[in-house]
Amino acid sequence: MLRAVRRKWSEIMNAKGKVIKYGNNVDTDVIIPARYLNTTDPAELASHCMEDLDEKFTARVQKGDVMVAGKNFGCGSSREHAPIAIKASGISCVIAETFARIFYRNAINIGLPILECPEAAQDIKDGDEAEIDFDKGVIKNLTTGKTYQGQPFPEFMQELIAANGLVEYIKKSLAK
Amino acid sequence: MGMTMTQKILAAHAGLDSVTAGQLIKAKLDMVLGNDITSPVAIKEFEKVGLDRVFDGNKIAIVPDHFTPNKDIKSAEQVKVCREFSKKMGIVNFFEVGQMGVEHALLPEKGLVVPGDVVIGADSHTCTYGALGAFSTGIGSTDMAAGMATGEAWFKVPEAIKFVLSGKPQKWVGGKDVILHIIGMIGVDGALYKSMEFTGDGVSALSMDDRFSMANMAIEAGGKNGIFEVDEKTVEYVREHSLRSYEVFKADEDAVYSEVYEIDLASIKPTVAFPHLPENARTIDNVGEVRIDQVVIGSCTNGRIEDMRAAAAVLKGRKVHEDVRCIIIPATQKIWKQAMNEGLFDIFIEAGAAVSTPTCGPCLGGHMGILAKGERAVATTNRNFVGRMGHPESEVYLAGPAIAAASAVAGKIAGPDEI
Numbered sequence: 306m307l308r309a310v311r312r313k314w315s316e317i318m319n320a321k322g323k324v325i326k327y328g329n330n331v332d333t334d335v336i337i338p339a340r341y342l343n344t345t346d347p348a349e350l351a352s353h354c355m356e357d358l359d360e361k362f363t364a365r366v367q368k369g370d371v372m373v374a375g376k377n378f379g380c381g382s383s384r385e386h387a388p389i390a391i392k393a394s395g396i397s398c399v400i401a402e403t404f405a406r407i408f409y410r411n412a413i414n415i416g417l418p419i420l421e422c423p424e425a426a427q428d429i430k431d432g433d434e435a436e437i438d439f440d441k442g443v444i445k446n447l448t449t450g451k452t453y454q455g456q457p458f459p460e461f462m463q464e465l466i467a468a469n470g471l472v473e474y475i476k477k478s479l480a481k
Numbered sequence: 482m483g484m485t486m487t488q489k490i491l492a493a494h495a496g497l498d499s500v501t502a503g504q505l506i507k508a509k510l511d512m513v514l515g516n517d518i519t520s521p522v523a524i525k526e527f528e529k530v531g532l533d534r535v536f537d538g539n540k541i542a543i544v545p546d547h548f549t550p551n552k553d554i555k556s557a558e559q560v561k562v563c564r565e566f567s568k569k570m571g572i573v574n575f576f577e578v579g580q581m582g583v584e585h586a587l588l589p590e591k592g593l594v595v596p597g598d599v600v601i602g603a604d605s606h607t608c609t610y611g612a613l614g615a616f617s618t619g620i621g622s623t624d625m626a627a628g629m630a631t632g633e634a635w636f637k638v639p640e641a642i643k644f645v646l647s648g649k650p651q652k653w654v655g656g657k658d659v660i661l662h663i664i665g666m667i668g669v670d671g672a673l674y675k676s677m678e679f680t681g682d683g684v685s686a687l688s689m690d691d692r693f694s695m696a697n698m699a700i701e702a703g704g705k706n707g708i709f710e711v712d713e714k715t716v717e718y719v720r721e722h723s724l725r726s727y728e729v730f731k732a733d734e735d736a737v738y739s740e741v742y743e744i745d746l747a748s749i750k751p752t753v754a755f756p757h758l759p760e761n762a763r764t765i766d767n768v769g770e771v772r773i774d775q776v777v778i779g780s781c782t783n784g785r786i787e788d789m790r791a792a793a794a795v796l797k798g799r800k801v802h803e804d805v806r807c808i809i810i811p812a813t814q815k816i817w818k819q820a821m822n823e824g825l826f827d828i829f830i831e832a833g834a835a836v837s838t839p840t841c842g843p844c845l846g847g848h849m850g851i852l853a854k855g856e857r858a859v860a861t862t863n864r865n866f867v868g869r870m871g872h873p874e875s876e877v878y879l880a881g882p883a884i885a886a887a888s889a890v891a892g893k894i895a896g897p898d899e900i
Contacts, residue, residue, distance in 0.1 A: 330669055330758060334866040338873075339845040342518045343548060343555035345525065357868040377670035377703060381864060382845070383605040385522050385621035406674050406705055407605055411621035461505050461635070471623050472529050475630055479530070 319438060320397035320418060321447075322369035326431035327358065329375035333387040333408065336379065342386055347393035354390040368395035371435045373426055375401065379408025385415060392417040398437050400444060400455070402426040413462055414471040420444065422455030483733030485641040486708050487676040490616040490730050494599045502640040502737075510540065511615075512593060513628040514602030516584055516841075517545035521562045522622035523603055527629055536632035538571035542593060544584040545576070547841045552848040570629075582813025582839045585609035585697060585781035590813055592723025596711045597730050601625065601634050606781050606863065608699045611677075611708035612692035614715055614729060618706045639705045641676035642667075643738040646683030648747035653897050655791065656691030657783055657861065657881035660698040661752040663744070665762025673703035675739065678732065680710045683746045689718045690787040694881075697782045698863050701759040751896050753859070754879040757867045765884060765896040775858040776807040776889040777870075778882050779837070780844045783861035784812025786819050788882040793825040795886035795897045796832040802892030807834035808850045814839065834889065846870045852877075859888040 335358040337350055344350065355362035372391065378401035379387060388411045391399065399412070402423040412419045418439060425444045429435060433448040442457030458466070468474035484492065484499060492500040494508035515523050520543050527535075535541055543563050548556035567575035574593060581587070585606050588594050596614035600607060605619035620634065628634050644663065664671070677699045679692075687695070692709050699707025709715070711729045719727065753768055755761040778784075778792050789811055801807040809829050811817040817839065820826060829836050842849030844862040852858055852871030857878065860870065865877035878894060887897040 332866045334869050338868050339847055343559060345522050357873040380669060381866060383603055383619040383621050403673060405703060407619050407621060410624060414621060414623035471627050472526050475627050476530055
């Protein structure tokens with residue numbers, strides 16, 4: 306059973322792309338400013354993603370790109386619109402030294418892959434190419450050839466993501 | 482091994498004798514909360530589950546407070562989604578404009594949270610109810626949807642930092658100054674994933690409103706929750722506001738803490754957090770000359786009656802500076818009426834301040850007081866991130882109501898003794 310879940314998980318959770326890098330304490334107000342929270346449409350949210358911190362982001366981001374940041378990524382408001390905007394903008398994974406806890410939960414719940422790895426988050430530079438193996442928690446910087454061991458998700462969270470998020474997970478458990 | 486206050490509450494709600502830090506548990510929920518920004522996303526997710534009922538219509542609260550009274554058509558549509566869902570699902574605690582208040586001021590006032598509860602809210606400042614000795618924490622919309630469906634949520638049991646408070650705060654020092662001091666000390670990620678437990682003799686010197694302000698900003702230190710030991714003041718507050726029975730949890734003598742800080746409340750000076758992080762705390766004697774354009778007194782952090790009284794004590798017989806807009810927002814209808822009956826509005830209006838109906842409004846740059854490029858505000862709110870109150874090149878300085886009111890008079894950041 307576990308193997309089956311794991312395999313499915315790794316199928317869902319592989320990422321490879323160009324790195325877009327930010328600093329410490331990237332808050333949810335700059336990820337998606339509150340003035341745009343009168344909608345829940347992912348595409349509309351994505352069109353304003355990061356604009357108060359980096360107005361070039363939306364023009365620059367390509368599908369599959371990897372966001373790398375410092376400490377306390379996603380601090381502030383509980384708005385799920387933040388991971389939704391990042392995911393809808395095409396980002397395949399966020400790597401940070403640490404995540405603020407509500408953002409961490411929200412990302413898992415909506416199926417935005419994230420990984421905590423201080424060493425990788427410090428080392429990897431803007432514009433590098435990175436590849437992530439979520440099953441092992443391994444990050445490879447394809448530009449420099451260096452690999453990093455991140456913190457893989459606990460099994461329970463892997464199951465959540467393998468189920469395609471919390472809502473699907475609950476649907477299954479309610480059906481039992 | 483001994484448990485912290487938070488761990489004991491979580492264990493009891495998970496049906497376990499004990500829990501340890503790092504353990505993943507499923508806990509029963511006493512209250513699930515959402516607002517007009519987060520609930521529509523949660524409702525969309527809830528509908529995907531395919532249930533035609535919520536777990537308990539009495540244990541869910543939906544408070545449209547962020548963009549209300551509806552600031553534009555899109556916001557009106559969002560609130561409509563909340564209203565229709567609440568009716569359909571028999572959610573008793575939906576609060577329409579006229580009943581509504583800023584959610585974290587409203588729920589304790591309505592007696593919807595009592596000591597020992599486990600509360601999740603799709604709003605990061607849900608940690609406010611720790612002032613009542615409850616475990617309460619912010620989550621996102623999907624967790625809210627799951628909570629509404631099942632009445633449960635998963636948690637990683639947190640470690641805790643213990644803050645042992647002693648002494649009595651000086652004049653003009655309130656809970657806001659204490660929590661800004663603490664965030665300045667440990668940083669905006671100083672309590673990441675952890676509980677902040679407030680204990681010691683000094684707790685008795687803090688009013689409930691002080692405690693609500695402090696627990697409210699636990700999230701600004703990255704905390705999972707902030708929680709106060711229950712004492713006579715808590716019991717009296719709950720008796721006045723709620724008919725629910727409750728259980729008081731105390732930390733074990735041998736509870737393990739990752740850090741312990743001892744804080745003498747008498748040593749804390751009025752404090753301001755400079756842009757763009759709440760950790761940029763400076764005491765009022767170290768702020769220098771900072772001209773301002775706006776003052777906001779309100780929010781889930783400092784929109785309560787004692788905040789109104791502190792602002793009035795400073796503004797009485799004085800005038801708001803000609804270059805400043807001063808906006809005062811009592812957080813709930815009850816506080817509004819009380820402030821009105823105490824004559825505080827006469828003081829505010831004679832001083833040249835505007836008094837608004839309850840709303841989160843300007844705190845998050847929603848409406849009712851947005852900043853233009855280059856403008857500066859002193860606000861009793863909780864965040865001073867880039868663009869928080871308006872233009873990305875505007876600035877927010879966080880402070881308690883006494884400094885905010887004094888700054889409105891002075892036209893620059895000032896303490897009440899300087900005007």
